[in-house]
Amino acid sequence: MKKFFTTLSNIWKIEDLRVRIINTLLFLLIYRVGAFVRLPGVDASQTDAKQAEGLVGLLNMFAGGSFSRISIFALGVMPYISASIVMQLLGIAVPYFAKMQKEGESGRNKINQWTRYLTIVITAVQAVAYLNSQVTANEILIANPMFTIMNTMVLTAGTLFVMWLGEKITDKGIGNGISLIIMVGIIATLPSAFLAEFQNRTTGTGGLIAFIVELIALIGVVMFTILIVQGTRKIAVQYAKRIVGNKQYGGVRQYIPLKVNAAGVMPIIFAQALMFIPATIASFFPKAATNSIIIALGDYNSWLHNILFALLIIVFTYFYTAITVNPKQMSDDMKKNGGFIPGVKPGLPTESFIDGVISKITLPGSIFLAIIAIIPSLANLVGVNNLFARFFGGTSLIILVGVVLDTLQQIESHLLMRHYDGLMKTGRVKGRSAVPAAAGTTPTAI
Structure with missing residues (x-):
């Protein structure tokens, strides 16, 4: 304290x-x-x-x-x-x-x-x-x-x-x-959702114990989300040594941090947009509204809806990562600056190596992102009210975690620039904007 x-x-x-x-x-x-x-x-x-x-x-x-x-x-x-x-x-x-x-x-x-x-x-x-x-x-x-x-x-x-x-x-x-x-x-919606869930548990089923268990589960989900947002795979890059006059330049080893979830929250947003197509079709064609598949796809708690939702998130994670992270440009930038990955030849082999690493870390990242996205539906199934369940995962939780980490990182940077201690006794606060400079991309607002 x-x-x-x-x-x-x-x-x-x-x-x-x-x-x-x-x-x-x-x-x-x-x-x-x-x-x-x-x-x-x-x-x-x-x-x-x-x-x-x-x-x-x-x-x-x-x-x-x-x-x-x-x-x-x-x-x-x-x-x-x-x-x-x-x-x-x-x-x-x-x-x-x-x-x-x-x-x-x-x-x-x-x-x-x-x-x-x-x-x-x-x-x-x-x-x-x-x-x-x-x-x-x-x-x-x-x-x-x-x-x-x-x-x-x-x-x-x-x-x-x-x-x-x-x-x-x-x-x-x-x-x-x-x-x-x-x-x-x-x-702004959290206090009312928290109060509604507290009243629901204390006056209905579960009691205070169930409410405490929900809070513990929420803390666990937040910690899991932080791991996904901050998770990186570091690739070592060695820069060639150059002698200019009496000074030596280069010859140092740096790292390119490739994020496990480079796509951020965008796959969930794209997948949600597609999942609302059945409801749109039903609004234009009343007869389709009685179809069992259309009904299941429009039910946020149905297994069909959540399985398809998770698959779409995995697909869009690969798609968005492919269009935002450019291994070729990263390889070219390293070559121009005299950098190379130890044990990998510059040029096409470096590009292939980076692309392979991205493909490997994107799979677990996309699966974890899909799990976070469907947790609110699972919370609904165990009796959590709809408004409070949204804080157990999905777009809202990822945005909250990412923005808080970014803001804390900026505050800590101001403290360290003035030679004060950071926000933590050990380690540094890492925001979600730690994108490799060679990637040629800028993080979106969300």
Whole structure:
């Protein structure tokens, strides 16, 4: 406990770090206040009792309850995340955007500008769909055409403002702003989920013992998730020795840390998108809604749904790792800098060696990621309420663990730069952004 208070004191002594933390908290406070401001023309009394389930429930969790509350921040940063993913895929498939990614700072500025434009388009489309699907006629207080036009503009402006807050947090605060906004939205639902589960256990089945067992299981899942997020396979790289004048350069051994889960949370997001196709088909074809397979695929607790979900996650983990980690570029960069892997010839053998290592570590990483993704369904089967079960795994838990580790790593870096002790007595806090420089990729916001 003394170490904890000493660390807090050291953090407060560093003026730059103190200002950044205060700025971050103020920006996040602005976001949370805006999450309770409802859209103009909406009857607030009709929206309080709305419950969000399925994909809507997941989006509502990311938006901190704004989605079901019909707030001006209802769409949150998800349109921006979608635009970022599209631009990342375009950078792989379209030569024009691939060339732009290699232009350094100017190229990144152009890509960011394109991402903002695409965010406006995606937000406008999603805003119309959101107003038509989530706002019923009895909740609208003004004429419908004007209501849709006005609130499409309001929702678009709200998303752009949230995106601006995220950029300000990144520049003036601590940590990745977009990731922190998503994390705050997820944490905002934790107290109500915790209280609901406590009441459910104490007044229903299981009692207090079952609730304590659930908390122990949750801690175990969090620890398991941290192992997956931080797990790396280090490849030794030896650099050739060079003599320039009277000085020696190179001749040192470094390591390329290849992450066990290089794809992050993206495979779960892609797999979830595909798993909602049966429900979409059923909405257009009423007769298909009675099909037993369609019903099983739409049931989050069914074995068919979870087995297919896990298989899709494994496939998408390999796919996303293949398009984001480039062994050829890593091999070329090592060769240009005079580096080589001991026992492996430069060039194609090095590329094949790195590709083989990635393939080997991706399999256990994808299996573990699939296990984390289906744990919420398993928690539901043993009686955990749906809202609290989401914290046992899936997208929300991976985002929480990754963002917390990244933020703690940045705080520790500020402490070590000023010659203070780190956050831990032994070892260092490792964030999820430890991506090899030769990989030629930048970690996404989530």
